Amino acid sequence: MNVLGKLLALGTLSVMAACTNNDPSALGGGAGGGANGAIAPGSPSDPRSPAYFQQTIGDRVLFAVDQSTLTPQAQQVLQGQADWLMANPDYVATIEGHADEQGTREYNLGLGAKRANAAREFLISRGVAGNRLTTVSYGKERPIEICSTEDCYSKNRRAVTVLTGSTLG
Amino acid sequence: MMRFLTSLLLGLTILAAPVYAQSGPLRLELDQGIIEPLPFAVPNFVPDGPAATQYANDISRVVAADLTGTGLFREISPEAFISRVSSFEAPVQFADWKAINAEALVTGAVSVSGNRLTVRFRVWDVFSGQELGNGLQFAGTTDGWRRMAHKVADQVYSRITGEGAYFDSRVAFVSESGPKDQRQKRLAIMDYDGANVQYLTDSAAIVLAPRFSPTGDRLLYTSYETGQPRIYVLDVDRVRRTELATQDGTMSFSPRFSPDGRSIVYSLIQGGNTDLWKMDIASGQSVRLTNTPAIETAPSYSPDGSQIVFESDRSGTPQLYIMPANGGEATRISFGQGRYGTPVWSPRGDLIAFTKQNKGRFHIGVMRTDGSEERLLTSSFLDEGPTWSPNGRVIMFTRETQGASGRATLYSVDISGRNLRPVRTPDGGSDPSWGPLQN
Numbered sequence: 001m002n003v004l005g006k007l008l009a010l011g012t013l014s015v016m017a018a019c020t021n022n023d024p025s026a027l028g029g030g031a032g033g034g035a036n037g038a039i040a041p042g043s044p045s046d047p048r049s050p051a052y053f054q055q056t057i058g059d060r061v062l063f064a065v066d067q068s069t070l071t072p073q074a075q076q077v078l079q080g081q082a083d084w085l086m087a088n089p090d091y092v093a094t095i096e097g098h099a100d101e102q103g104t105r106e107y108n109l110g111l112g113a114k115r116a117n118a119a120r121e122f123l124i125s126r127g128v129a130g131n132r133l134t135t136v137s138y139g140k141e142r143p144i145e146i147c148s149t150e151d152c153y154s155k156n157r158r159a160v161t162v163l164t165g166s167t168l169g
Numbered sequence: 170m171m172r173f174l175t176s177l178l179l180g181l182t183i184l185a186a187p188v189y190a191q192s193g194p195l196r197l198e199l200d201q202g203i204i205e206p207l208p209f210a211v212p213n214f215v216p217d218g219p220a221a222t223q224y225a226n227d228i229s230r231v232v233a234a235d236l237t238g239t240g241l242f243r244e245i246s247p248e249a250f251i252s253r254v255s256s257f258e259a260p261v262q263f264a265d266w267k268a269i270n271a272e273a274l275v276t277g278a279v280s281v282s283g284n285r286l287t288v289r290f291r292v293w294d295v296f297s298g299q300e301l302g303n304g305l306q307f308a309g310t311t312d313g314w315r316r317m318a319h320k321v322a323d324q325v326y327s328r329i330t331g332e333g334a335y336f337d338s339r340v341a342f343v344s345e346s347g348p349k350d351q352r353q354k355r356l357a358i359m360d361y362d363g364a365n366v367q368y369l370t371d372s373a374a375i376v377l378a379p380r381f382s383p384t385g386d387r388l389l390y391t392s393y394e395t396g397q398p399r400i401y402v403l404d405v406d407r408v409r410r411t412e413l414a415t416q417d418g419t420m421s422f423s424p425r426f427s428p429d430g431r432s433i434v435y436s437l438i439q440g441g442n443t444d445l446w447k448m449d450i451a452s453g454q455s456v457r458l459t460n461t462p463a464i465e466t467a468p469s470y471s472p473d474g475s476q477i478v479f480e481s482d483r484s485g486t487p488q489l490y491i492m493p494a495n496g497g498e499a500t501r502i503s504f505g506q507g508r509y510g511t512p513v514w515s516p517r518g519d520l521i522a523f524t525k526q527n528k529g530r531f532h533i534g535v536m537r538t539d540g541s542e543e544r545l546l547t548s549s550f551l552d553e554g555p556t557w558s559p560n561g562r563v564i565m566f567t568r569e570t571q572g573a574s575g576r577a578t579l580y581s582v583d584i585s586g587r588n589l590r591p592v593r594t595p596d597g598g599s600d601p602s603w604g605p606l607q608n
Contacts, residue, residue, distance in 0.1 A: 066486075068441075094396075101349075101569070104510035104524050104553050105377060105600070106423045107480065107487050109398065110436065110443035110464030113420060117441020136397055137420060137438065141375050146349040148550070148571040 050091075050163045053084050060160040061119060065102075065153075068114035070122055078119060081161050082126035092132045092165045095119050100153035101140045112137030119159040134164075195273060195294035195301060197241060197330045199562065206243035207329070208270050209236060212254040213247070214277035214288070224286060224311065225279035228318040231362075232275060235322035235336040238362065239563075240588030242329075245271050257289060266295045273301075275325055286311045290321050292328050301328040315364055316607070323606070333560040336361060339604045340556075340565065341379035341388050344368065345577050345597035354599075356390055358405065361558075361603065363579075363593040369408055378423065378554070379403075381604040382430045388602070389413075389424040389433060400424045400435055402450070414453035421446075423466045427494075428474040434458065436466040445479060447495075458496035467511045470494065471518060471538075478502070478512040478521055478538075489523060491538065502540035511554050514538075515561045520584070522555035522564050533566045535584055546586040556603045565592065567599040 044051040053059060059081070061074035070078065085091060097116030099108035116135035124130050145152035197207055211233045216225040236242040252265035257278035266274050277290035287308045292301040305324060307317045316337055323334035344357040344366070353372035356379055359365055370376055374394035381388060388403045398420045403410040413424075413433070424435040427447075437446045437455075445458040445465050459465045463483035470477055471494075478491050484501065487508045492499035503509040507527025514521055518538075525532040525545065531552040536543040551569040558564070558581075565581045568591075577599040579592040592598070 066482075101551065103508075103526070104467070104480075104487075106436070106466040107464060107482070107510050109420075109422050110438070110466050113438045113443060114441045114464070120441075135441070138375075141352070141377075143350050146573045146575070148575065 047084075048088055053081070053088075053161075053163060057081055057084055059162065060158045062154060063115055063157040063159070065100075065157070066111065068111065068118045070118055074119075075122065078122045079126060082123050082128050085123065085128045085132065086126075089132075090165075091163045093134075094162050094164045095123075095133060095135045096142075096160045096162060097135065097137045098142060098156055098158050098160070099140050100156040101143065101148070102153065103140065105139055105141075108139035109137050110139075112139045115157075115159045119161065123161075195297070195329060199241070199330055199332060206241055207272050208243050208245050209233075209273040209275065209325075210245045210247075210250065210266060210269070210271040211236075211275045212250060212252075214279045214290070215254060215257050217278065217280035221279045221281040221286075224281060224314050225277075228279060228288060228314055228321070229277065231315055231318035232277075232322045232325065234362070235319060236325060238590070239326070240583055242273075245269055257291075261293055261298075263293075263295055263298045266293075271295050273325070273329060275321070277321065281311060284311045285309075286314055286317065288317045288321060290324070292325050315360060319360070332562070333606070335558040335560050335563065335603075335606065337607050338559050339385065339607070340579075340592075340601050341369075341381055341390075341604065342579060342594070342601040343376060343379065343599045344594065345599055346372075348573070349575055356388070356403070357594075357598075358388075359594065366595055369403060369405075378600040379602050380425050381602045382426045383428055383605065384430060385604040385607065387426075387430075389426060391422040391424070398422045400433070413448065413450070423468065425469055427470050428472055434468040434470065434477055436468070445477070445496075456496075458492070459499070469513045469521075471514050472516055473518065478514055480510045480512060489521065489540070502536070502538070503543075504540060505543055513555055513557060515557050516559060517561040520561070522557060524553040524555065524566075533564060533582065535564075544586065546582050546584065547580070547589060552580075554600055556601045558603055559606045565601040565603055567601065569599070 039045045042049045044055045046052055057080040058077040061077050095116040097112030099111045120133045120135050143156045145155045211229050213229045214225040216222040233244045237244050249269045252262045254276055272295055274293040274295050280287045289306045291304045294301055307320050319336035322336045326334040338361045339358055340361055341358045344355045345352055347353045354376050355372045356369040356376045358367050374392050377391040379388045379390040391398050392401055400413045400421045401410045420438040422436050424433045432449045434447045436443050443464045443466055445468050446455045447458055448455040461483050463481050465481045468477050468479040475494055476491050477494050480487050481490050487510050488501055489503040489509045489512045490499040490501050507525050509523050509525050511524045512521045520535045522535050525534050530548050532545040533547045533552050533555050534545040549568055550571040553567050555564045555566045563581050567577055568580045569575055569577045577597040579598040579601050582589045
């Protein structure tokens with residue numbers, strides 16, 4: 001089932017990728033026109049773009065307090081990331097592990113590393129080559145939400161897959 | 170026996186030998202709990218000419234501020250003075266000082282010749298009319314006047330308490346500016362009281378947790394300048410830094426010097442797992458000290474170098490453990506409610522300061538090395554990262570306030586839990602490391 005699902009997902013992706021590949025040439029390389037419903041390359045609607053990876057697939061997964069285990073929801077997002085990375089082999093990624101501010105600086109550095117590593121191990125288990133995936137822990141040094149309530153904390157307890165390299169365009 | 174202490178930085182020289190009053194009548198016993206601060210008077214030191222006037226006034230004020238800042242002493246306002254001290258050599262009118270309830274009196278004189286500054290001072294027990302210790306003189310350059318004032322205050326503190334002091338010391342810390350999600354961090358160093366801030370790095374990369382070497386000549390710190398957290402050592406006087414040869418392709422952080430300054434203990438992350446390692450600085454050789462799937466970090470040596478206290482979540486929550494300095498079986502010492510982190514062994518060896526998180530609050534606390542007699546000294550939204558004063562009487566730490574406008578500030582507190590005070594820095598401050606008394 002899992003394998004089938006993965007194949008299906010990959011199939012869908014590659015079909016979409018093929019379509020978008022054609023779009024720029026069809027438009028004669030016209031820069032970002034977007035006329036007639038065409039997909040602007042590099043835009044969030046271009047399935048091969050980092051923006052698509054970031055916004056449509058989702059570049060981050062969230063964790064419970066003090067935890068580095070992946071929730072079913074996180075696994076689903078990471079499965080999408082794995083599929084995308086398999087379909088776009090020119091990209092490499094750095095997975096950033098983060099923690100909320102409730103905890104000491106040192107402990108949170110260790111916790112961020114565990115979170116980044118959990119995401120990395122999952123991606124590898126789904127076929128992404130390990131040498132394409134590095135990790136870094138920021139502990140509590142780089143929150144994205146700065147209020148001091150659980151609503152913000154939950155968004156800061158994250159592992160973010162940042163595409164760091166590509167030979168494309 | 171004459172004792173010469175010299176400083177290359179300032180050319181400070183102690184020209185007279187300090188003779189401590191071993192059983193003077195005036196004595197604050199710090200272990201008995203100081204409830205009522207001891208009243209003292211510091212009439213402005215007597216200048217030898219117009220060039221010395223400003224220095225004399227400023228030095229007197231710094232001496233008074235050092236003593237008052239301990240919470241152990243209370244300055245009597247100069248407005249209450251009956252006597253004027255216009256000559257350092259003239260006999261002290263003890264009756265005039267008794268009348269305003271001064272128990273200790275510090276008199277001094279300042280002379281300036283070119284850029285040379287000389288400070289002489291005496292400490293008096295007003296009620297017995299006796300001098301505490303002998304008169305002493307410091308000489309140096311005029312731009313070192315604050316250090317000379319701190320040295321005078323150190324002598325006063327030591328002669329009255331019988332303990333080591335801490336005023337002529339420096340603190341390394343991380344200077345912070347900007348909101349929490351765009352925080353700019355720079356490594357900085359300053360006098361213990363927040364004066365003379367000097368920046369050691371720019372804010373291009375995140376820098377964390379400087380740690381002084383035992384003699385104060387070097388700082389260990391963690392920087393993200395390569396993109397990964399890695400440990401660097403910085404020569405304080407030359408502001409020259411070197412990356413330490415921890416293993417390639419890994420993250421390392423939370424370093425601390427051994428008491429002999431020759432090796433460091435630190436956290437290394439491999440495959441997402443954080444363990445403790447020790448490195449010989451000269452050879453660059455590292456050996457593993459812990460090997461568990463838990464997060465093990467924040468190591469700190471006992472003053473004799475035989476043991477290491479650290480933080481581990483091997484039990485499920487972060488707790489404090491002590492192990493032999495070469496690794497081996499670790500003994501858990503924290504058993505109270507909540508989570509414990511960042512343990513730091515006191516310079517006296519008897520206490521461990523720590524950060525505690527319990528029921529949504531953070532505390533700085535101390536416990537004995539067997540975990541007994543836990544005492545929480547502070548409570549706030551976020552207190553963390555204690556560091557000890559050179560004499561083991563005061564703890565400095567980071568306090569971060571809540572919410573979008575949250576800001577990090579350095580605070581200090583007496584180990585009795587009294588005298589909680591902010592340490593003024595130009596911007597925000599975090600991760601203090603209190604260096605040794607300077608020579």
